[in-house]
Amino acid sequence: MKGEDAVVAVSLSRSFGAVKAVKSVNLSIPSGEIYGFLGPNGAGKSSVVRMLTTLLLPTSGSARVAGHDVVTEPTAVRLKIGAALQEAALDDKQTGRELLELQSRLYGLCGPVTNKRIDYLARLLTIEESLDRLIGTYSGGMKRKLDLAVAMIHEPQILFLDEPTTGLDPISRVELWDEVRRVNEEKGVTIFMTTQYLEEADYLAQRVGIISQGRIVAEGSPSELKRSVGTDIIVAKINGQTSGPAENCRQVRGVESVEVSGNEITLSVHQGSKVIGPVAIALDQYGALVEDIVLRTATLDDVFLHYTGARLQVDAGIAIKEVP
């Protein structure tokens, strides 16, 4: 499919009863890209992935994956995609090799090709040692790697990874990031990845789409998105009410926008080092009890806050929720 993007969605929508989970999502992801789909739980990420991987029909709109329509040509799509969906879905009572062989058989691959693929993937993902052990004995990181291998057994053109590192410890997470990047670089596999982790999208994705309440609210490379909210960020934590002090800050020269989330005031500014002094004075003039004030460069979290009015909160790298 020369010239056609690996994933194309046009006004893709999905309702569950009265609930509109996905609202008119448009996507065009070129071949070879790592695309990060960023949003909190319940934002509609998984529904989009389930539609693109032929598990769920759209209510309206359409999508083409690897050049085939997901509604009318599901089998053609299935042959060209691989997917690792949330929480490594494996079978504890099989060995890694047995599960890979089963998967390979379902794609009609013969024994010798299967063995070569297993050898290759085991080396690529460094799981050779555990291949013949029962999956029940694997660590969380190991399972995710096997999950990735299973998704890739038939050499798919496009990989869908739904929250590939949720629940992993930080070391395993970084390790998996490197595997994902290697898969992308070595084989030119297009990767569509959902995540709740900003660092993950920042580290891996060439482009990021931010989804909130079923809608894509911003899209671009991580640096473009960060630039869109200003170069520097000042965050002031206030003990007490925030709207008054926030108003005062808005008057300060160099402050581009002001967002309030919980007891935090977040300011997008130019040349933060020059603005932080006047901001501190403005807060003091109001009589606000400032617990903490920080100047830093923008992160995707700030982007998320800017576009959705809510902050993605990461608690100890595990739980995450949208804070109004």
Place this chain on the structure above:
Amino acid sequence: MIGSTKVQARNGGFVSDVFAISRRALRSVLRDPESVIPGFIIPLFFFAVNTGALQNFVEASGDFDYKAFQLPVAIIMAVTGPLSRALTLVEDVRSGYFDRLMMTPVRRLALLLGLMVADIALVLALTVPVLVLGYAVGVRFETGLTGIVVFVALAAYWGLGFAGFSYAIALKTANAAAVSSSFMIFLPLMFLTPMFIPLEAMSGWMATVAQYNPVTYLLGSLRSIILVGWEIDEILKGVLSVSAVVAVSLTMALLALTRRVSRQ
């Protein structure tokens, strides 16, 4: 270099799909034998208890081999009940592994049939200890070796029909407790029959109910094969009543499968 072998993904073919799925199911059984051990013990227990308690009493009423009369009950117990792979299916749906299979080009029907093939293999294994025990206590088939084959095949056919209900429940609810409750269907089907004494000797409401219970005719066929010989019409009655059950349960299972894979 490595991994650059030509990989041509395609449909694996229906038979290949079915066997790939059933192989996985059987491997799980072998690695988790605790789940099938009760299935081996319960029928032997019932056989021992039923014959131990009732043999002298029933045989006193006439010329009667009560052990041969009870062997079909044990066989039906062995092939019915908590043994289907329906719980595996529930686990797969819950863990997301079912979705993973759904994203492959596997034929949807193979996901169900593969498990049923595994069930049949298991059911055949479960009939062995019952037959051995029967032989050890002196039960002989009037119909000989061919009779044993027909006997086991008919029992397995019933086992498959009953399993259909648990698959229907598993696919519809994806709930392990609901699947286990298919045992509730088993109780009346098994016990409201001439399980302990011949139909002619039964009376009252239970005799009436038993006349409409397909298991009554299954028992009739199996007993006839052991005790009497080749009574074709007796055997046919059993085959037909089991077929009726198979038709209902497999239709339910297929409808539930269609719904489960409908992408709604």
